[in-house]
Amino acid sequence: MTTATAIQQTTTQQAACKVSATVYCLVQNRLGALDRVLHAWTHRGIIPQQILSTRDERAGTLQIMVSCDIEDRRALDKLVKCLQKQVYVMDAYAEEDSASFEQAETETVKVPAKVAALFLPAYRKQTARS
Amino acid sequence: MTSQTECQADPAQCNPTETLNGAHIFLRSLIAEGVDTVFGLPGGVILSVYEALPEYPNLKHILVRHEQGAAHMAEGYARSTGKPGVCLATSGPGATNIVTGLADAYYDSIPLVAFTGNVPTTLLANDAFQEADIVGITRPVTKHNIIVRRVEDLAQAIKEAFHIATTGRPGPVLVDIPKDVLLATATFDYGAAKIDLPGYRVQETFTDNDLEATLELLKNARRPVLLAGGGVVSGGAHKEVLAFAERFKLPVACSLMGLGGFPANHPQYMGFTGMHGHYWANIAIANADVLLVVGNRLGERQTGNPDRFARNARIVHIDLDPVTLQRNVEALVPVQGDIRNVFGKLLAMTEDMTAYQDTLARRAEWYQSIDEWKGRRQPEETPEDLLTPQYVIERIFANMPEDGFITTEVGQHQMWSAQRFNLNRPRSFITSGGLGTMGFGFPAAIGVQAAHPGKTVVDIAGDGSFQMTLQELACARDYNLPVKVAIINNSHLGMVRQWQDKTWNRAPESRVTSPDYVKLADAYDCVGFLVTSPAEVDEAIQKAFAINDRPVIIDFRVREKSDVYPWVPAGGANEEMLTEELPSEVQ
Numbered sequence: 001m002t003t004a005t006a007i008q009q010t011t012t013q014q015a016a017c018k019v020s021a022t023v024y025c026l027v028q029n030r031l032g033a034l035d036r037v038l039h040a041w042t043h044r045g046i047i048p049q050q051i052l053s054t055r056d057e058r059a060g061t062l063q064i065m066v067s068c069d070i071e072d073r074r075a076l077d078k079l080v081k082c083l084q085k086q087v088y089v090m091d092a093y094a095e096e097d098s099a100s101f102e103q104a105e106t107e108t109v110k111v112p113a114k115v116a117a118l119f120l121p122a123y124r125k126q127t128a129r130s
Numbered sequence: 131m132t133s134q135t136e137c138q139a140d141p142a143q144c145n146p147t148e149t150l151n152g153a154h155i156f157l158r159s160l161i162a163e164g165v166d167t168v169f170g171l172p173g174g175v176i177l178s179v180y181e182a183l184p185e186y187p188n189l190k191h192i193l194v195r196h197e198q199g200a201a202h203m204a205e206g207y208a209r210s211t212g213k214p215g216v217c218l219a220t221s222g223p224g225a226t227n228i229v230t231g232l233a234d235a236y237y238d239s240i241p242l243v244a245f246t247g248n249v250p251t252t253l254l255a256n257d258a259f260q261e262a263d264i265v266g267i268t269r270p271v272t273k274h275n276i277i278v279r280r281v282e283d284l285a286q287a288i289k290e291a292f293h294i295a296t297t298g299r300p301g302p303v304l305v306d307i308p309k310d311v312l313l314a315t316a317t318f319d320y321g322a323a324k325i326d327l328p329g330y331r332v333q334e335t336f337t338d339n340d341l342e343a344t345l346e347l348l349k350n351a352r353r354p355v356l357l358a359g360g361g362v363v364s365g366g367a368h369k370e371v372l373a374f375a376e377r378f379k380l381p382v383a384c385s386l387m388g389l390g391g392f393p394a395n396h397p398q399y400m401g402f403t404g405m406h407g408h409y410w411a412n413i414a415i416a417n418a419d420v421l422l423v424v425g426n427r428l429g430e431r432q433t434g435n436p437d438r439f440a441r442n443a444r445i446v447h448i449d450l451d452p453v454t455l456q457r458n459v460e461a462l463v464p465v466q467g468d469i470r471n472v473f474g475k476l477l478a479m480t481e482d483m484t485a486y487q488d489t490l491a492r493r494a495e496w497y498q499s500i501d502e503w504k505g506r507r508q509p510e511e512t513p514e515d516l517l518t519p520q521y522v523i524e525r526i527f528a529n530m531p532e533d534g535f536i537t538t539e540v541g542q543h544q545m546w547s548a549q550r551f552n553l554n555r556p557r558s559f560i561t562s563g564g565l566g567t568m569g570f571g572f573p574a575a576i577g578v579q580a581a582h583p584g585k586t587v588v589d590i591a592g593d594g595s596f597q598m599t600l601q602e603l604a605c606a607r608d609y610n611l612p613v614k615v616a617i618i619n620n621s622h623l624g625m626v627r628q629w630q631d632k633t634w635n636r637a638p639e640s641r642v643t644s645p646d647y648v649k650l651a652d653a654y655d656c657v658g659f660l661v662t663s664p665a666e667v668d669e670a671i672q673k674a675f676a677i678n679d680r681p682v683i684i685d686f687r688v689r690e691k692s693d694v695y696p697w698v699p700a701g702g703a704n705e706e707m708l709t710e711e712l713p714s715e716v717q
Contacts, residue, residue, distance in 0.1 A: 081453045087274045090329035
């Protein structure tokens with residue numbers, strides 16, 4: 001396969017995606033936890049757009065935010081359920097929000113401190129809801 | 131210091147503050163978990179475990195010839211007892227050899243705890259001799275896995291592994307222990323080891339509304355069916371499901387993994403469903419107006435084309451695993467919870483059946499339809515002098531004692547066995563459902579036999595499958611495990627040949643040669659019989675069943691080209707199954 005073909009195929013796959021979403025995940029920060037979470041995307045053939053993670057040393061947790069394009073809402077729901085089932089995952093949920101995804105992509109690369117600012121309010125909102 | 135023997139005899143007598151090395155901590159932890167049998171093979175990095183092992187004489191070790199065998203034996207032990215199976219392998223190739231067994235256990239929800247050794251922590255990630263990142267390799271095929279890097283963490287890791295493997299939807303857990311962790315010392319206090327898994331919660335989210343909705347659907351049902359899956363067996367819910375099915379007079383079908391979850395001799399039992407399921411059971415599901423799916427993940431081998439599965443039915447899907455619900459088939463009422471608990475509550479809610487008399491009154495008509503479908507299905511006519519695989523398998527089941535166990539390999543013989551299954555207890559049919567592992571049945575049978583001495587254990591095998599793990603004959607002989615291997619020898623990878631023939635009208639590379647199995651049995655100091663005609667079948671089976679001190683192989687030389695019917699071609703609807711004669715019966 002030539003590089004040109006590969007790029008073309010990647011573009012086509014992305015064009016077929018219907019939902020842009022951000023998945024939030026709070027995991028117990030133990031060895032292997034992050035790998036198991038990220039594997040959920042790999043197994044589905046999804047290349048994340050952006051991955052952010054923040055360690056909370058005091059709580060012993062890792063907060064992970066993954067932005068990606070995914071086939072549809074049902075596929076997104078199944079992805080989240082799969083994450084929720086992982087032994088080290090304490091909470092997982094998704095928000096469909098392509099706008100916030102673009103913002104996160106820009107800001108994180110420049111200022112890692114803003115990762116928490118982007119992530120924690122959304123997490124707090126979710127836990128308050130539940 | 132408490133002696134090992136005293137400690138083993140009564141774990142409460144173990145000195146709670148003893149300082150032990152990792153190998154002893156490992157073995158003591160197994161005893162504390164109630165483990166009585168470990169299937170394993172020693173190697174460099176776990177020699178310290180084997181050095182300590184003789185000090186624990188009640189912890190039986192079964193020495194295998196290949197680690198894949200150890201994993202499948204542990205599966206057989208677990209599947210037949212409901213207790214977690216335990217296997218042990220060394221690092222590198224020893225560890226990678228158990229991957230198939232882990233995957234098999236994962237897809238069939240089997241509680242398995244696998245232990246592997248690894249190179250010392252100082253050598254990890256150095257491409258050391260016999261190093262493998264087994265935690266990375268097995269991540270997708272385990273419910274959980276962990277590498278223990280400090281001896282102080284070992285007991286907790288083992289405790290968590292058993293907890294995870296056996297609770298919720300069961301599954302395999304791998305614990306990888308580097309060599310230096312096994313050699314280092316720490317204070318051992320298993321009681322003090324705490325499970326620290328705040329994210330791991332076995333939850334039930336079903337509500338009374340879900341149960342009332344289920345009963346409301348049943349109240350108005352004219353053609354209800356209950357489909358029992360492997361969750362009925364693994365969840366220990368067979369009694370509750372039986373009581374509920376009897377109360378509502380529900381016809382019951384079983385998936386491959388659900389066989390034994392409902393008594394096969396029960397008048398409401400329709401049989402096996404799915405790609406090679408019974409004609410009438412598949413047709414009944416296609417015509418059902420209410421379908422209770424219980425402990426079944428509704429995989430494509432079960433549903434055929436999922437968009438057309440039970441399309442006339444309103445579906446109630448009851449399962450402990452939330453991921454299973456609404457995944458492949460949309461249910462009107464998804465009920466997430468422990469099956470035994472759900473049915474316990476449904477039974478309590480229906481002690482007074484006055485409100486359900488109308489639906490019960492309609493049941494005779496529904497059973498009449500099912501009987502008509504059964505009546506239309508004629509058995510194949512077979513020349514009397516031709517040894518067919520179907521006949522051999524029928525005779526094996528006819529001769530099986532009620533307390534016996536059947537294991538199978540994977541392929542045509544597996545489907546014919548599922549169609550002819552006639553036992554009435556859960557955990558009596560041991561087969562590789564999800565992964566479809568050829569080579570599973572024989573080592574699994576050894577595991578079953580190790581757990582159930584004195585019981586009849588028969589591996590119904592294909593000649594292709596048996597050749598994948600037959601080296602375990604030596605293991606079975608060493609421990610005098612009298613497993614019976616019934617080889618349905620058609621000189622082919624039969625299912626492969628069937629698909630090739632029907633799809634492309636030719637079958638390259640599907641023909642396989644075999645050794646002389648009678649001589650092979652003799653070489654392993656086992657017993658072998660050759661059967662070439664129908665007249666010899668019963669006598670050979672009975673002679674094999676009478677042997678109780680070593681494995682027996684029966685080489686049934688059957689017709690080479692028999693096909694499994696019914697057969698739902700991939701992507702088709704179940705009611706469009708291919709049979710010799712019948713058109714679609716969907717009303």
